[in-house]
Amino acid sequence: MKFPNVPSTSVKLMLFPFSLEGAARIWLEKEPPRSILTWECIFVSKFINKFFPPSKTTNLQNEITRFQQRFDETFYEAWDRFNDLLRACPHHGFSELHQLDTFYNALNSNDQDSLNSAAGGNFLDKMPRDI
Template identity: 35%
Template sequence: MGIRSSHSTKSSIDPLYAFDPEIELTLRRLRRTRNLIVINSRNSDSVIDSNHLYTDNSVACSNIFAEPGEMENNDRTLKELATLDVVYQPWCIQYPQLESAQTYELKSGLIHLLPKFHGLAGGDPHKHLKEFHVVCSTLRPQGISEDYIKMKPFPFSLDGAAKDWLYLQALLFNTWGDMKRTFLEKFFLASRIASIRKEICGIRKHTRETLHEYWERFNKLCATCLHHQINKQLLIQYFYEGLSMMDRSIIDAASGGALMDKTPAAARHLISNMASNTQQFGD
């Protein structure tokens, strides 16, 4: 009775399998299948972990070596990335302050009247400044300073290389004097000053040139370099030495003896009058 009860209890817990005449072969086959499943499972987990680690490392490396600007550009569109950020250089002219009651409008008519300086090798910056001064002085409103009147339209009188020079200027101009001096230093080189000084010192009257034409040529040459640093006495002397012997004798006779006995101002006045007479009545 006790044995039957124990057998009945075990049967209710463990299921009964069909009889297998090759139980050992079946057992080896089941073990081999189980081992393959375990190996494949481990390999799969290893691949997943390695991929996850590679992804994390790639992200970390890209974050380390990425420039700050590149990280910020991640949210920008291709069109926005293709558009360059332009940083403009500050304007080099600081205009004088006007009084509260003062106003000044740069008229288009004034701009059209302005001379143009291109910054070419043969350009005359002194002549340009003179012509620029004439235009500005004719349209100067009452009460407006000269600095403001000239600094405001001056950029419109430049073109080509001269305009590039102004727009790329690193200095800050506060006065018209500073701007004019820097302009002349740029476009009227020291070598040109030396060349003009040499030409003034060695000037000669041409064979078929009248006294008036010679006097005009001499004055124009001096005007091309206002800071030639040759005093008035030497200027008259260089002009006189460039005359022929006959012309010198005529001028000496007109001066009442010798031109060199007169003051520079008186000598200049005499030569100017004689040149005007030559223009009016000929030699």
């Protein structure tokens, strides 16, 4: 959604309350009026710290880093599960290249070969935008 002369962060800030429910909605309603004036304030310093304490973030980051395709798991199932982990920790801090590298190295050799073939060479030699 774009409005002329209105920064996208202002639109995010305006719409953010409508994306919450349950504990997150209660948390926002308890915040003092005018205590959240910028997107960075709400998302980084308040929301993330409340719902993703450092120990939870570290645990989720470790799960992403240690990801492995299961023996009986198809490529698509592994991809879905990996993306679920990334969504569970939206502030994981891993670059797109790091995410692709982690996922590729977690796959069985047959699925790695399929990705290399689809990429027209070594998958990891490609740039993320080309993949």
